[in-house]
Amino acid sequence: MKYISTRGEAPAQSFCDILLGGLAPDGGLYLPGIYPQVSATELAEWRGLPYHALALSILQKFVDDIPACDLKMLADRTYSANVYRHCRPGRDAGDITPLTTLEPGFHLLELSNGPTLAFKDMAMQLLGHLFEYVLEKRGETINILGATSGDTGSAAEYAMRGKQRVKVFMLSPEGKMSAFQRAQMFSLQDPNIFNIAVRGMFDDAQDIVKAVSNDAGFKARYRIGAVNSINWARVMAQVVYYFKGYFAATASNDQEVAFCVPSGNFGNICAGHIARMMGLPIARLVLATNENDVLDEFFRTGVYRPRVTAETHVTSSPSMDISKASNFERFVFDLVGRDAGKVRDLWRAVDAGGSFDLRGTPYFSALPDYGIVSGRSLHADRIATIRDVWKCHQVMIDTHTADGVKVAREHREPGLPMIVLETAQPVKFTETILEALGREPVRPKELEGIEDLPQRVEVVDAEVDQVKAIIVRHC
Numbered sequence: 001m002k003y004i005s006t007r008g009e010a011p012a013q014s015f016c017d018i019l020l021g022g023l024a025p026d027g028g029l030y031l032p033g034i035y036p037q038v039s040a041t042e043l044a045e046w047r048g049l050p051y052h053a054l055a056l057s058i059l060q061k062f063v064d065d066i067p068a069c070d071l072k073m074l075a076d077r078t079y080s081a082n083v084y085r086h087c088r089p090g091r092d093a094g095d096i097t098p099l100t101t102l103e104p105g106f107h108l109l110e111l112s113n114g115p116t117l118a119f120k121d122m123a124m125q126l127l128g129h130l131f132e133y134v135l136e137k138r139g140e141t142i143n144i145l146g147a148t149s150g151d152t153g154s155a156a157e158y159a160m161r162g163k164q165r166v167k168v169f170m171l172s173p174e175g176k177m178s179a180f181q182r183a184q185m186f187s188l189q190d191p192n193i194f195n196i197a198v199r200g201m202f203d204d205a206q207d208i209v210k211a212v213s214n215d216a217g218f219k220a221r222y223r224i225g226a227v228n229s230i231n232w233a234r235v236m237a238q239v240v241y242y243f244k245g246y247f248a249a250t251a252s253n254d255q256e257v258a259f260c261v262p263s264g265n266f267g268n269i270c271a272g273h274i275a276r277m278m279g280l281p282i283a284r285l286v287l288a289t290n291e292n293d294v295l296d297e298f299f300r301t302g303v304y305r306p307r308v309t310a311e312t313h314v315t316s317s318p319s320m321d322i323s324k325a326s327n328f329e330r331f332v333f334d335l336v337g338r339d340a341g342k343v344r345d346l347w348r349a350v351d352a353g354g355s356f357d358l359r360g361t362p363y364f365s366a367l368p369d370y371g372i373v374s375g376r377s378l379h380a381d382r383i384a385t386i387r388d389v390w391k392c393h394q395v396m397i398d399t400h401t402a403d404g405v406k407v408a409r410e411h412r413e414p415g416l417p418m419i420v421l422e423t424a425q426p427v428k429f430t431e432t433i434l435e436a437l438g439r440e441p442v443r444p445k446e447l448e449g450i451e452d453l454p455q456r457v458e459v460v461d462a463e464v465d466q467v468k469a470i471i472v473r474h475c
């Protein structure tokens, strides 16, 4: 299996060679040269597999430079009941992603039972084990530098804590995360985790990460790496639960399903697109956005117009607050028939701060072939949906999942089971749950009182040199 760049001007690489990097050298994103196909026989064999075995079967189709027995060990370690133990009462943690049926043909797939209570653990946990394994083989080390407004940073830290050969330097805007999110990250005492609170906004933190990564000398000297959402292995790991959810919601492989995906950077739904390209019977992928509707706009109109920072709304589903969708280029590469020259043309405009318009082109006419439809959900919809699901089903959902449920309801088709991906647990967004339900979500026992634990964080001004100095001091 060789991986190619969406911009077509970087050499094809093997899995382990792209694992630790981010963008391809030509500025594109890596994708498999061809999507592996799943036969009817395989699909039949996979239906009964536990998560870790299903994950191994799927990963083997994408990874041919890690021996099967080692890959098995990594999948077994990653997808264990012990890691995904925060499931609803009465669910089997061994399912890893249990299915909750709200009404016949309408389900939630629980993806947020991992250590940080958001779906990003599903992929990040695998990344932690893969990084450790490959760095050990190569005798290398890496210093991961990232910026977070909440979910990504904590998922990365919990995946990398205690890992040999990996240090994590995570920037966050001082005082902007919730008390719970701060406690999740800052209470980690592992010596390879460094929390850095920046006096400024998320964008200031992000700009510092970019500036450090663009300093080629510093980057090479201090072996700076990233685990952001364009990392191919994260997308790959997410493909697995589309298969698992499909098997859980159907009785036979002749059936089709729809998935609804609360979306921000297009990473999660990109994995759904890939599962569909591999042959999983997905009739529809429903993309849900919040007030930040750049993707909904594209799927309705054919116009992709990234927003400027000032146009980005701060919402009650904050992990979907994006101005542009960093994984979207992967989908567009397929949409334009894998014509890398065309992708280069389109992103020449995007990278210069512009937009593109596919209306009236054969590409826009081809869009229905990909099965993606979309909708958006606003704060009032979120509140109403959280209330309604609680009242009718006694199930408490978080704000992002509520966006998914709202849009999924608008796209139901007779006879087609709908699976909404549950991307976080309500306890992460207590304030909005209080507003909707007048009560606080119940917290997993072991997370009670984490706000009172001692915290480790260094506070700096929004200055590149102050962050560099911390990295130098600890490496």
Ligand SMILES: *Cc1c(COP(=O)(O)O)cnc(C)c1O
Binding pocket: 118, 119, 120, 151, 152, 229, 262, 263, 264, 265, 266, 267, 268, 269, 319, 320, 400, 423, 424
């Ligand atoms: C990251 C995140 C999303 C958005 O996922 P993308 O892969 O960026 O589309 C949705 N919900 C939650 C809770 C998240 O943490």
